[in-house]
Amino acid sequence: MAAHRPLVVLSDPSIRHEAVALLREHFEVMILEAYPSEQRFAAAAREASAILARLGTVTRAVIEAAPQLRIVARHGVGVDAVDLDAATEHGIVVTTTGAANAAAVAEYTFALLLTLVRKTAEADRGMRAGLWQRDPLVGAELDGRTIGIFGLGAIGSRVARQALGFGMRVIACDPMLTRSPIEGVQLARRSEVLAAADIVTLHTRLTDDTNRMIDAQALATMKLGALLVNTARGELIDEPAMIAALASGRLGGAALDTFAQEPLTADSPLRSLPNVVLSPHVAGQTEEAVIRVGVAAAYSIIDDLAGRRPAFVYNPAAYERRAQLGRFLEPLAPVAG
Known part of the structure; x- marks a missing residue:
């Protein structure tokens, strides 16, 4: 037997x-x-x-x-x-x-960010619709901008190094670190990162301390028109507060791969906001x-x-x-x- x-x-x-x-x-x-x-x-x-x-x-x-x-x-x-x-x-x-998927997620972070700042998705849609319009597609450069990274683990560290390669100033918040492990990356407190960054990107675990860490107060601390990228966990963000900030223009844009509820509901307001890039939790999928x-x-x-x-x-x-x-x-x- x-x-x-x-x-x-x-x-x-x-x-x-x-x-x-x-x-x-x-x-x-x-x-x-x-x-x-x-x-x-x-x-x-x-x-x-x-x-x-x-x-x-x-x-x-x-x-x-x-x-x-x-x-x-x-x-x-x-x-x-x-x-x-x-x-x-x-x-x-x-x-x-x-x-095992750190390289994939870090690379996708920049894929989302570049899609947001260089309007590549809009350019593609316009071309497929038979258009040839250039003025609405004027984007922004990453070179010289400040990126604020929450979490300098395997993924966040890769994002930091790639950001340095783009010529960005890199500041980061990681409560597990007392000094930066990467030359050229400055450690700072959460509030300092939020206030200084043109772009905030999340690469931290979901815990009781990080749940909804990007709430209405955090969004109000960020620069007017700043951008938010999330390839970590959707629950890190207070979604209603983020949606309100995006709709008002307080938050300039968001690139999101993860959501508090997955799959994202068909009637989510995020699907209709023009200043948002969305993807279905695929950052680690190479x-x-x-x-x-x-x-x-x-x-x-x-x-x-x-x-x-x-x-x-x-x-x-x-x-x-x-x-x-x-x-x-x-x-x-x-x-x-």
Whole structure:
């Protein structure tokens, strides 16, 4: 009789086939539809030893419905779509994929920013409509402008270096740093960055401290006509306050890849504002990055179920909790060794 193979549940079918194939060498794999409901996710996870989560939220209800669950491997760097308290309580390790998509996100930050300041989307639409108009497409240069970066991690640091290459003055706020790790980048307090920057770009994790960090007060602190770029998490911004600032012209423009509610609703006011560039949370999606991220998440699962510690564990306290509970102390035989 064939040995029982552990079950790995994938939150959605967008995870690359290279990662899926790697997991299928060792496990049974169940792939859900994108953004599964909590009820659907919980039902699927009942027999699961691992979840690979991309387009889906792993709530306490999902975790508590899955008594065999050992690991939630996030496809990317954000863990806000996982109930970390519930995971740690149950000895469930939560992992990220480190800097696997940092280059992709940093490059896309400038793709969005350049689209906003150089009006490339409007130029393309006009040409496709048979127009040849140049005066409405006068843009602005990045050279000499000040960019304010929130978060100098793997992505924010790349954005800072690229900004220096554009000839920009770079200031940054990162509470984890006491001095700048990059020559030419000045560290400053949050209020100082907001007040000095022509462009504010967000590259920080979503936490209780950063939730809605760009609120009405922050927007009022920014320069009149300043620009805002977000390729991090939509919840970092108070969307109603941002929409009001965009509509009034207080905020000159925004380039957004992430939103407080995803998918963005069809009737969102953001869709009708002329000074906004929108994209559907694809900053990390290059051919190279989605393979790296998917495979890294798959290896996190393989390592944990084999009794090895994955590379990027977000909640190391889960190991102490496992010892207290006497759970998951032995590897699963099919992937041991």
